[in-house]
Amino acid sequence: MAKRIVLCLNPPGDKRYLRDNYCSHASKAHYYWHPYDLLVQAGVLGQKHEVLGLDANVRGYSFQKTHQILANQPFDAILFLTGAVSWKEDFRFVHELVVRRPGLFVCTTGDIGIARSTQLLEQYPWIDSVLMDFTVDSLSRHLAGEIEPGEELLDYAYRHDGAIVDTGKDKKMRRIELPFPRYDLFPSRHYTHPCARRYPFASIMTDFGCPYTCTFCITGQLGYKLRDLDNVLSEMHWLWDQGYRELYVKDSTFGVHKKHHNELLDRMMAEGLAFSWFTLSRANVLNEALIEKMARAGCHTVQIGVESVDEEILKNVRKGIKVSQVMEVFQLCRKHGIRTLAHFTIGFPGETEESALRTIEFAKVLDSDFASFNIATPRLGTPYRDQAIAEGWTDPGLDVLDNSLQFPQINMPQLSAADLWRLRSRAVREFHLRPHYLWRTLKNAASSRELLSHLRQGYYLFAGLLRGG
Secondary structure (H helix, E strand, O other): OOOOEEEEEEOOOOOOEEEEOOEEEEOOOOOOOOOHHHHHHHHHHOOOOEEEEEEOOOOOOOHHHHHHHHOOOOOOEEEEEOOOOOHHHHHHHHHHHHHHOOOOEEEEEOHHHHHHHHHHHHHOOOOOEEEOOOOOOHHHHHHOOOOOOOOOOOOEEEEEOOEEEEOOOOOOOOEEOOOOOOHHHOOHHHOOOOOOOOOOEEEEOOEEEOOOOOOOOOHHHOOEEEEOHHHHHHHHHHHHHOOOOEEEEOOOOOOOOHHHHHHHHHHHHHOOOOOEEEEEEOOOOOOHHHHHHHHHOOEEEEEEEEEOOOHHHHHHOOOOOOHHHHHHHHHHHHHOOOEEEEEEEEOOOOOOHHHHHHHHHHHHHHOOOEEEEEEOOOOOOOHHHHHHHHOOOOOOOOOOOOOOOOOOOOOOOOOOHHHHHHHHHHHHHHHHOOHHHHHHHHHOOOOHHHHHHHHHHHHHHHHHHHHOO
16 A cells, blocks of 8 residues: 555635635635534545645635745645635645646545536646545545556546546435544634634534535535444544534534434433534424424534525525524524524525515514625536526636625626625625624623624624625
């Protein structure tokens, strides 16, 4: 077996980019959580290879400084994280690295790789492979020279014997086990999250992907896999022993597999894992029994995609929820002491000025503890992008994309890009500047650090509006 020295790199950037779990966008309010893909894949690679890590983005390193730091590092392979928000500048940086270090093996992972794995290998001959699932060992085996004749590695596109082999996405339901993430390679105390109550926090995933198929989200294109619970609990105990007391449970839809998630909660309580934690879920998945158990097991915040108050729009994007479910779930979370972060999106098919204004009013009535207002983005690899191109709402050549801070990339017949930005800005102002909301947010801060975090996030959020993105 060939043993390599692999650098896991989150590249520097012109902005603070969140490239994570095959999603990417610029941070709206200067928060920055773990590049979880790299932490997990570093653990996978570390079973056969020596691994180095550098998050140049969270450290705020310039392109030049990052090159200077890497000049003295003894690696012969690199896995770099990228995303549609920044991929062109990421590729330029890594290509410069390849020029300075001939013979370097290069693998990339990120949302653009899901959508364009073969095209990337065809267009960029200095890239050796594309990883489409950070939980698999395909890259590790490739580097070790363990490809059997005729074998196709899972979720992996690569060069082999002068040809490009692209296995595409493996969407079979499987149960997986993961090694412990390599927190030692990344600066845990630099990472923040608007929902975190204690620092430093750790990230953990008990499943991968999502069984739902919303047209605007790439997560449903990843397939869905459950992680072995003994493996999950083992990692939780290890994190506890490392001193972590706060978890970001990164399951895309916590509670969707009722047996799996209920057993997880029961075991966390039975085994004395008194973490405080936050997660993501859906209005059509949560119910009172699950919410009550989540609260007893330490959950303090749940993020839920609401998107729109218009049920025809929700149907258009295959969201699969009803407004009545949203109202009920948010009330139940409040009843059991769990904070909520509601995600809203303006500009989906069927959106009008009137429907967007009704969604803004609904957000204020729903009165979640936090709210995120986004503009519909034709993300690579999604059915919504195909529709937007077919309808002439967006330029098919546009492939640097961000739904958080960048000026809108779609023009609809009834709403221009300028209209969408105006409505999104109005939503941010009207929701966050309510005296009731401001007082509650400051009053309920659990610590001086959380209070300062809220103030900092508010500053950057509104500064982004003034800059026009």
